[in-house]
Amino acid sequence: MFDKSGAKIDYGNPPIQEVLQISSDNDDVTENLNNDSDSESLTIQPNFVSVMNSYDWKYKVNIPIQFANEFLGLDGMLVDIHGTGSKKWIVHYVTRFSKDGVFKKARFEKGWNVFVHKNQLAEDDEVDFMLDVAANDDRVVFNIVITRSG
Numbered sequence: 001m002f003d004k005s006g007a008k009i010d011y012g013n014p015p016i017q018e019v020l021q022i023s024s025d026n027d028d029v030t031e032n033l034n035n036d037s038d039s040e041s042l043t044i045q046p047n048f049v050s051v052m053n054s055y056d057w058k059y060k061v062n063i064p065i066q067f068a069n070e071f072l073g074l075d076g077m078l079v080d081i082h083g084t085g086s087k088k089w090i091v092h093y094v095t096r097f098s099k100d101g102v103f104k105k106a107r108f109e110k111g112w113n114v115f116v117h118k119n120q121l122a123e124d125d126e127v128d129f130m131l132d133v134a135a136n137d138d139r140v141v142f143n144i145v146i147t148r149s150g
Helices: 065-072 112-118
Strands: 009-010 019-024 030-031 048-053 076-082 088-097 103-108 126-131 142-147
Touching: 065 088, 065 103, 088 112
Parallel strands: 076 142
Antiparallel strands: 009 048, 019 030, 048 126, 076 088, 088 103, 126 142
């Protein structure tokens, strides 16, 4: 599924290959349809995928508005992005509103250019942002996976 900015919205995949029923109210796995009594309920890690193909992808990246509204909120903040190993970057999550006060845009801006440069991102590379819901402080943390184009 894609939002208006062209960012792919992906709310995650179960890490195992089996048939699962997902609750319509949230992304918690509610029932294992394989009747495997040894399996435990799984929680799907919220995520979104952004393709580096907008005209200004080197300076900011749009976040799907539905994802931002549900998981990040309406207030700007600092966000940690964790790469492989101990690599970590801090970017600013910013929000924009229409004249009528309607939540219009969400994106990473300040600090994004450093992330792009240090990871040598190229046009059409994909970045999968996986929200770390187990963060133990007030800062939001995303773990990322980069898929190179071509």
